[in-house]
Amino acid sequence: MTFPVHRSDEATPAARGEAFGRAMATQVQHTVAVYERMFAERGVTPPGTLPPHEEIDAIARGAQVDPAFLRAVNARTEILNGADECSVQGAGGLLAQNWDWHPDLSASTVIWIVETPSTWFATVTEAGILAKIGLNDAGLGVCLNILRTTADGGTDGTPIHILLREVLTSTKTVDDAIALLTNARVTASSAITVATPGDVAHVELSPGGANVIRGAVGAHTNHFIEPPKAGTDVMALESPTTHQRLEIVKSEPLLDALRSHAGHPRGVCRHVDPQDPWVDRTVTVASVVMNLEKRRLHVAAGPPCSHEHVEIKLPTPSSSDRLASTAAR
Template identity: 35%
Template sequence: MVITSVKLNDVALEQFATHRAIHTVPAEDPRALGAACAGDIRAAFDAYARLFAAHGIGAEQVRAWGAAALAATHEWAPSLAAEIRGVAEGSGLAEWQLGALNGRTEILAAGAVTGEGECSTSVVLADGSPRTVQTWDWHDTLRAAMTVVSWPGVCTFTEAGVVGKIGVNSAGLGVHFNVLRHASDHADIGVPVHVVARRILDEASTVEEATDLARSARLSVSSVITVVTADRARCLELSPAGVGVIDPADGVLWHANHFLDAALAPGERTTEDVSTTFARGSWLRAHTAELGAADLSARARALCAHTEDGAAVCAHPDMSLPPHERWESLATISLDVVAGRLHVHPGGPCSVTPESWQTFTVRPAAPAR
C-alpha cells in the first residue's frame, strides 16, 4: 500500500489535519494505514477517552463496549472488522480501542449522554446536479481528529481511526451524516452507525441499495444518513426501532437532529430545552432558495445563522463551559456527486471564503479481480 499524506492549508493546520491518499483499498493492507496514521489515531483515542471519562463512562466499560462494537461489525461487515483490526495492529493500539473509536456514538448513547446535538444538512435537487451542504458540529477538543481519506472508489471526511462518515463514491453516490436520539436507543452495542455509512459508500450506487443496506444492520443507536445521487436523495433515519425514510418535498431535503418520520418521531429523545435542532430545522426550511445556490460559497453562507439570529446553525463554543459541554461547527462540507468531489471548509459557515475550500476528487474504483 502506498499512502500519500498531505498537510492542508497553512491557516487551518490546527483545525484540519491531513488528507490520506491511499492507492489501494484499505482492506488490502490496513496495517500500513494504521502505521501511517498512528499518531493521529492515538491522539483521537486519547481525546475520546477523556470525553467518555468526563461523562462518567469508566475505562473498563469503554473497553467492553469497544469490543462489542467490533464484534457487531464483524457479524454485519466482516471485511470492515478485519480492516479495523489491521489498522489497530498497525497503529499499536488494541483492537477494542479502534472498536471504541468506531463505536463512539454507540458508547455515548449507552452511557445516556445527552447534549446540544450536532449538524445541519440541506440537499436541493436541481437539473441533475444536487446542491448539498452541511455543518459538522462536534466538541472543539476533537478538532484535530478531522481527516479526509481517499482510495480508489471512495473519498470520505472522517475522524482518525474511524472507517468513514461523510463522503462520495465513484458510482456517483454520496452521504451526509447527522446524529439522532431515540427512546429505542440502548446499551446492547450494535453495528456502529459510522460503519453503516462506510459500507454504503463501499457498496451502494443507488438510493434503494443504500436503504436496503441500512435496514440490514442491527443498530443500538440512532443517526440519519442522507443519501444523494444525481437525480435522487433520501434521508435514512436509523434507529433500533427501524429505519425511517424521508424523501424530498419539491426537490428539497433538510435534516437537523430530530426525527421527521411519522412512525419514529413519537420516540424523539432530543428536547428543545437542551438542543437548538428545532430552530435549526426551521431555518433550513425557510432558506431553501439560498441553500440551492449553484455557487458553493453562497450555499454555505445560507448556513450563517448564530444564536442571536434565532438558530445556531453555525455553532461557536462557549469557552466558559467544560470541554465536554462545548460545541462548535468544526467543518462545512458539500458533495458534488456528479463530478465525484468532496468539498471541505475547516470551520463554520461564517468563515467560508471562495479560497478556503479544500476539494478532493474520488478516483475510479479498481476493476474487479
C-alpha cells in the first residue's frame, strides 16, 4: 500500500495544474480543510496578498478551491512559523527522510511525477503544495527540515515549498542547487538537503543568510548545525529530541535509523502523542528512501516501523526519449 500517484505530461504549468487539481480534487480539498482548521487554531490569518501563481492557481481551479487560500497553503511554513518535524540521512548514494507532520494530512499525501520531453521529477507532497521531498532525472534528491529562529517572520520572501519545486525542476547538480538556494530571499528558516551520487550538502536557510554544509555523509534534524546568521536558533532549545535524533541518523544504518523509537513518541520514527492538542499532533506521515544513482524512489505510507517501503515506478530514459520524439513530430 502506498499513497496515490499522479503522473503529469501536460505541456504548460496551467494545463498540468488544472489536470492535477481535477484528478486529486478530494485530496486538495482535504488539504485546504485541514489548514483552515490549523490556521484558525493557531490564531493566524492567511495573507490575502500573496502573488498569483500560474500552477497553484490552476490546481485550485481544477479542485474548485480558493486560489488565494491555496497560495497560503504553499506558504504554510512561513505562516505557521516552524515546527519540530523530520529527520534526514544521506550517504553512499542514498538520501532518506522521515517526514513528520499532522496525522490528518496523511489523507492529503500524494506522489506527483511530472515528465517533460527531456526531464522528469517526482515529489512526495501534500496535494496542492508544489513540492516537498523529491528526486529528478539527474539523480538529484531533495529533503527538508523545518528550522526556526527569532528572526523569522513574514511572507514576502519565496516560500520554502516553491523553492523546493524550483530545485527539482531547474537544477542538476549540488552546486546548481546551492546557487539557487543561497540567492533566494526567505522569511522562514529551513534546512534543504540536496544530494547526487557522491555529493551532499545541507543549505540552512534563514532571513539572515544561508549556511552551506558539505560532506560525504549528510544528516539533519530540526536545529542549525552552524549558528544562524541572524537571530537565535529556537528549535535547538525547544525541540525535545532534535539533538538525539541527529546522533541517531548520523550513526545508525539507514533503515535502523528511520525505524528508531529513541525519544518515543518523538523519535526518528514518530508516533502521535494522544495527550497533545489536535493542532500539535505529529506522526511520521511518510518515510522516503531515494537511490540517487539508480533513480529509484521508495515510499512508506506511515511510520516505517509498521509500513513497508514500496518502490514507485519512475520514468526511464526510454520514456523520456519517446516523449521527445513525439514532441518533435
